[in-house]
Amino acid sequence: MSFVETEAQHDLRAAVAKLGRRYTFTDYVLPKARAKEPLTELWQDAARHGYLGVNLPEEYGGGGAGIYELALVQEELAANGAGLLLVVVSPAICGTIIARYGTSQQQQRWLPGLAAGTTIMAFAITEPDAGSNAHRITTTARRVDGAWVLHGSKVFISGVDQADAVLVVARIETEGKLRPALFVVPTDAPHFVAQPMDMDLVQPDRQFTLHLDGVRLGDEHLVGEADAALLQLFAGLNPERILGAALAVGTGRYALDQAVSYAKSRQVWRQPIGTHQGLAHPLAQRRIELDLAALKTRQAASLYDEGWEDAAAEAANMAKYAAAEASIGCLDQAIQTLGGSGLAAEHGLAAMLGMARIARVAPVSREMVLNFVAEHSLGLPKSY
Secondary structure, X not given: OOOOOOHXXXXXXHHHHXXXXXXXXXXXXXXXXXXXXXXXXXXXXXXXXXXXOOOOOHHHOOOOOOHHHHHHHHHHHHHOXXXXXXXXXXXXXXXXXXXXXXXXXXXXXXXXXXXXXXXXXXXXXXXXXXXXXXXXXXXEEEEEOOEEEEEEEEEEEEOHHHOOEEEEEEEXXXXXXXXXXXXXXXXXXXXXXXEEOOOOOOOOOOEEEEEEEEEEEOHHHEEOOHHHHHHHHHHHHHHHHHHHHHHHHHHHHHHHHHHHHHHHHOEEOOEEHHHOHHHHHHHHHHHHHHHHHHHHHHHHHHHHHOOOHHHHHHHHHHHHHHHHHHHHHHHHHHHHHHHHHXXXXXXXXXXXXXXXXXXXXXXOOHHHHHHHHHHHHOOOOOOO
């Protein structure tokens, strides 16, 4: 594992950063977020450049690279204030699972569109009464007259209004036990209802509650083997954590850049305020924390791409935790550096608070990460 990026990775990072600078946070992202409109133009532009499918197989139109490269794309967009939440979901979770475990028919049906960015697939695991406990999922799929019939509800599902389908985690009965299973559910399927949730967040992507009240699906909608779905699920959740960490790292970079720029230009007593250690030292500390989080994120992506599943799971959880803490820390310090201007609408930093704060809660809460590290890294007894 090298800590020096290849020339191709370096070039990709530079190209994505150039694209991101055309979609600035204050001029493009924030107006869209205030209007609750998705970043459609940015998504389509990134798709045209092939950035959204860099991790998917070349035979289906992808870049043939890995999660490292997709995380790189996410980080550079977010570093310009233009991170794409659905990159975490559509190519990272859903694309990875279908590429690794889908049937040939499913791969041919979904991967070209996911790679091209012309198809978007949401992901639905969270339920009102299950929270982070995948073992308490109550959405079920039962065989009725040769079809799968799904019943259940999901909550906090991102971007359903933009999606063509949703990869739904349900449970089916095998050998007398209810086991997880993954189904691709088209958003126009009968008895599939998506209701937008009211959120006190300024962000472009909306959250939805889903109701599946007798959704009938053929066998072609069941992804992979029913009794191996837990393994398949975590094949997508590790990339989810890595991409979430990359989004947080990029957001932290954006906030820190705003703070440093202001500290250089804002003058008091004929000196830039950045000359004062009371401001310089906290910014330097945030930079250190952010760089450490970025390194952990890249390590997690490298381990995942090289097939070290257990090590990647540990690193992905740690990266997500570190990046979330560093990101919100950078944003808080940026607002503090700008003082009252940090709360002014023209800078948009206060509006980012909700988006940055999400990283501590989703895709997995920091408490659940600590549970994972305590059990798997430290060998302590399981606490739940």
